[in-house]
Amino acid sequence: MAERRIELHVSRYRPDRAPTPYVESYEVPYDDDTVVLDALNAIKDETDGSLSFRWSCRMGVCGSCGMMVNGEPRLSCAAFLRDLAPGPVTVAPLRYFPVVRDLVVDMEDFLEKLREVRPWLIREDEARDEPGAHRQTPAQADAYRQFSMCINCMLCYSACPVYGQDPEFIGPAAIALAHRYDMDSRDQGRDERRAVLGRDVGVWACTFVGECSEVCPKNVDPAAAIQRSKLDLAMRGWRAVWPLGRRP
Amino acid sequence: MEISPHDIVIVGGGAAGLRAAIAAVEAAPGSRVALVSKVYPMRSHTVAAEGGSAAVLGADDSLDLHAEDTVRGSDWLADQDSVEAFVAEAPGELVRLERWGCPWSREPDGSIAVRAFGGMSVKRTAFAADKTGFHLLHTLFQTSLRHETIARYDEVFVTRLLVEDGRCRGVAALDVRDGRVRGLAARAVILCTGGAGRIYRSTTNGAINTGDGMALAYRAGVPLKDMEFVQYHPTGLPGSGILMTEAARGEGGYLVNREGQRFLEDYIPEKMELGPRDILSRAVMNEIEQGRALEGPHGPYVQLDLSHLGEETIEQRLPFVRELARDYAGIDPVREPIPVHPVVHYMMGGVDTDAWGRTRLPGLYAAGETACVSINGANRLGSNSLSECLVFGARAGVQAARDAAEAEAPPPSRLAALAEDEGRRLHSTYLEKEGGRERVGLLRRDLQATMEAHVGVFRTGESLEAAARDLRGFKERIGGLSLDDRDSTFNTELTAALELENMLDVAQAVVGAALARCESRGAQARRDHPVRDDVRFARHSLAFAADGGPRIDWSGVPITRWPPAERKY
Numbered sequence: 001m002a003e004r005r006i007e008l009h010v011s012r013y014r015p016d017r018a019p020t021p022y023v024e025s026y027e028v029p030y031d032d033d034t035v036v037l038d039a040l041n042a043i044k045d046e047t048d049g050s051l052s053f054r055w056s057c058r059m060g061v062c063g064s065c066g067m068m069v070n071g072e073p074r075l076s077c078a079a080f081l082r083d084l085a086p087g088p089v090t091v092a093p094l095r096y097f098p099v100v101r102d103l104v105v106d107m108e109d110f111l112e113k114l115r116e117v118r119p120w121l122i123r124e125d126e127a128r129d130e131p132g133a134h135r136q137t138p139a140q141a142d143a144y145r146q147f148s149m150c151i152n153c154m155l156c157y158s159a160c161p162v163y164g165q166d167p168e169f170i171g172p173a174a175i176a177l178a179h180r181y182d183m184d185s186r187d188q189g190r191d192e193r194r195a196v197l198g199r200d201v202g203v204w205a206c207t208f209v210g211e212c213s214e215v216c217p218k219n220v221d222p223a224a225a226i227q228r229s230k231l232d233l234a235m236r237g238w239r240a241v242w243p244l245g246r247r248p
Numbered sequence: 249m250e251i252s253p254h255d256i257v258i259v260g261g262g263a264a265g266l267r268a269a270i271a272a273v274e275a276a277p278g279s280r281v282a283l284v285s286k287v288y289p290m291r292s293h294t295v296a297a298e299g300g301s302a303a304v305l306g307a308d309d310s311l312d313l314h315a316e317d318t319v320r321g322s323d324w325l326a327d328q329d330s331v332e333a334f335v336a337e338a339p340g341e342l343v344r345l346e347r348w349g350c351p352w353s354r355e356p357d358g359s360i361a362v363r364a365f366g367g368m369s370v371k372r373t374a375f376a377a378d379k380t381g382f383h384l385l386h387t388l389f390q391t392s393l394r395h396e397t398i399a400r401y402d403e404v405f406v407t408r409l410l411v412e413d414g415r416c417r418g419v420a421a422l423d424v425r426d427g428r429v430r431g432l433a434a435r436a437v438i439l440c441t442g443g444a445g446r447i448y449r450s451t452t453n454g455a456i457n458t459g460d461g462m463a464l465a466y467r468a469g470v471p472l473k474d475m476e477f478v479q480y481h482p483t484g485l486p487g488s489g490i491l492m493t494e495a496a497r498g499e500g501g502y503l504v505n506r507e508g509q510r511f512l513e514d515y516i517p518e519k520m521e522l523g524p525r526d527i528l529s530r531a532v533m534n535e536i537e538q539g540r541a542l543e544g545p546h547g548p549y550v551q552l553d554l555s556h557l558g559e560e561t562i563e564q565r566l567p568f569v570r571e572l573a574r575d576y577a578g579i580d581p582v583r584e585p586i587p588v589h590p591v592v593h594y595m596m597g598g599v600d601t602d603a604w605g606r607t608r609l610p611g612l613y614a615a616g617e618t619a620c621v622s623i624n625g626a627n628r629l630g631s632n633s634l635s636e637c638l639v640f641g642a643r644a645g646v647q648a649a650r651d652a653a654e655a656e657a658p659p660p661s662r663l664a665a666l667a668e669d670e671g672r673r674l675h676s677t678y679l680e681k682e683g684g685r686e687r688v689g690l691l692r693r694d695l696q697a698t699m700e701a702h703v704g705v706f707r708t709g710e711s712l713e714a715a716a717r718d719l720r721g722f723k724e725r726i727g728g729l730s731l732d733d734r735d736s737t738f739n740t741e742l743t744a745a746l747e748l749e750n751m752l753d754v755a756q757a758v759v760g761a762a763l764a765r766c767e768s769r770g771a772q773a774r775r776d777h778p779v780r781d782d783v784r785f786a787r788h789s790l791a792f793a794a795d796g797g798p799r800i801d802w803s804g805v806p807i808t809r810w811p812p813a814e815r816k817y
Contacts, residue, residue, distance in 0.1 A: 014737070015737055045688070045693070046689060049689065049744075054287075058455070058490075062291045062296065064288075078575060101737045114390075120349060120393065121349035134346060134358075138355075140358075186349065
């Protein structure tokens with residue numbers, strides 16, 4: 001079979017050299033197994049070592065290689081060129097984040113938000129806990145399992161128009177992870193997290209677009225986490241009117 | 249140059265590094281701990297561990313049994329005193345992770361569930377479905393966020409240990425975001441940078457597993473121990489090398505050849521699919537050589553058949569294997585067998601440490617896959633490595649905190665001079681270099697091809713000599729590297745070149761030790777020396793950096809209760 005080739009239009013941004021981004025075209029060979037990440041690596045190894053992007057596991061679990069592929073937030077290790085043929089394929093940094101260089105975005109904002117939602121197991125009085133492992137039935141584990149699958153890949157932030165308009169919005173992944181601990185039978189920290197989630201830039205900013213859940217590569221469903229958190233807060237009187245959020 | 253003062257600098261943010269960081273701040277509250285990682289901690293390769301983490305949790309198990317299995321698996325090259333400490337502390341570590349929120353899979357009564365694993369004589373592998381490493385890493389990372397005294401340096405690449413007056417006093421590191429080289433002063437430095445699987449072409453390891461910590465220690469004069477023992481995992485996807493967890497066999501999966509035969513009955517009938525990885529990888533290679541494998545676009549393979557387990561078990565216990573097989577092999581294991589073959593997975597060897605993570609260089613510690621204590625000897629048992637990261641990460645953190653309290657503060661001005669030297673080196677070697685025509689990516693491919701071809705499951709003196717020759721050639725070629733990228737901001741071609749330096753040093757240590765060990769033991773199978781030779785080689789190899797390749801020395805193996813015996817299953 002003749003070698004198949006496809007064109008990639010890759011966003012470049014090299015602040016050391018030029019103040020504005022530009023697009024560079026590369027043509028790469030591919031077969032049925034080639035993903036966008038492989039193509040970027042072939043470019044970097046063989047023709048243009050200056051192209052910068054993050055990656056590591058190439059199996060969809062480290063969360064490093066999120067990019068906009070043909071305008072959609074995707075993990076580039078899971079975006080097969082065979083499905084994007086005949087091309088050209090546009091590859092750009094994740095939307096709504098400041099760009100550091102080429103396909104590398106600044107995600108410090110998320111790391112601060114993650115810490116804010118207190119994503120760790122909170123006990124009222126650890127000193128008084130019995131030693132040893134907690135018991136947790138399979139059903140209790142199932143209650144939060146889905147929300148524990150977040151790989152912090154940031155695709156949901158790039159899909160969220162609310163985050164695009166208001167970067168103060170705490171965002172889908174951070175809320176999903178807060179909910180993951182809220183739903184954990186071992187956790188007693190829900191009140192602490194309500195104080196974070198209940199703010200205007202917390203769950204109430206969400207207008208239930210639902211795109212976050214659509215793009216999640218791990219089927220986490222942050223939209224459900226947000227709606228359930230809204231309901232919980234409303235029941236506790238954190239917000240009288242539900243589910244009207246702040247419109248972007 | 250400004251030098252950031254710290255008490256403890258931890259290099260690497262995977263399971264061992266995060267566990268060490270938390271242990272250090274708990275042992276010495278208020279101490280200034282820096283966690284320096286070339287990637288955000290949750291990207292660390294711990295994330296890709298699938299099957300589980302071993303510890304004695306059940307009433308049908310005992311510490312002695314876990315220790316004995318580990319020693320047998322190691323082909324009697326594990327330090328038995330360290331193994332005893334390891335099995336004794338592993339259960340407490342898994343419970344600690346549980347208390348920090350790790351979503352372990354559960355038995356109906358709510359206790360932590362365990363599954364069968366290769367070389368383990370009873371079920372003792374705790375798991376979180378088949379994403380154990382992912383959950384363990386995120387639990388550790390999220391728990392670490394509680395501790396505000398842990399200062400993180402994310403995307404900061406350590407390029408050199410700062411050694412003065414015979415003591416490790418900090419690190420020089422490249423801030424990838426702005427290209428500046430900075431110095432971090434410390435009373436103790438702990439290396440937790442994981443393995444080096446990327447020196448091979450076909451590996452389960454992520455791109456970041458380039459042996460950085462091993463190379464840092466090696467260049468500072470600390471020997472690398474038992475580097476010849478490279479673990480092949482018997483079941484990686486051909487082509488990509490993506491891991492199909494041993495838990496797939498722990499849950500009852502079969503390995504079959506082209507005739508549909510469960511061929512392990514010819515090799516290890518008592519254990520079958522639950523044999524240790526070295527033996528299973530050799531069995532698969534032998535099936536391939538005997539023409540009993542299947543042939544695919546990525547070469548010969550055998551099949552991992554899970555179809556008899558049923559969709560419910562696969563969904564409950566092995567959902568990630570199903571997802572990966574579907575996405576990357578186009579196969580649904582509920583209906584069809586998965587093509588697999590042996591791929592490089594883990595380095596038994598590493599930085600020579602004692603059971604508290606101490607190296608022979610005062611002020612320098614190591615833990616996790618980077619280190620070699622050794623509890624793994626010539627062959628690690630599956631699911632011992634996550635537990636090892638926890639037990640010895642914690643030990644190194646505690647020990648470093650204790651020692652740091654007594655160590656003098658390093659003189660910042662002299663460290664600044666050392667760090668400035670390193671900054672100048674990066675500029676003259678790479679960023680401002682003229683001439684040279686070698687490409688990082690192509691030299692790396694050549695290195696990987698050499699290791700793949702000559703330092704694989706089976707080796708001979710001849711193949712290893714060929715590898716050593718190639719590596720000497722690569723050492724010359726690396727001097728001719730020329731970067732396309734001379735930018736300061738997020739220059740990943742520069743970090744790739746620095747990684748390649750590390751990979752090459754580590755590869756030389758592997759080959760040097762493999763040549764010196766004229767016997768077959770565990771993961772080292774020498775066709776020209778097919779039997780174990782306890783008289784000459786019941787010892788650890790030690791590779792010291794020297795001109796023209798490593799100098800090999802040897803050290804003893806502590807035996808406490810399990811005298812060397814024939815390794816039978």
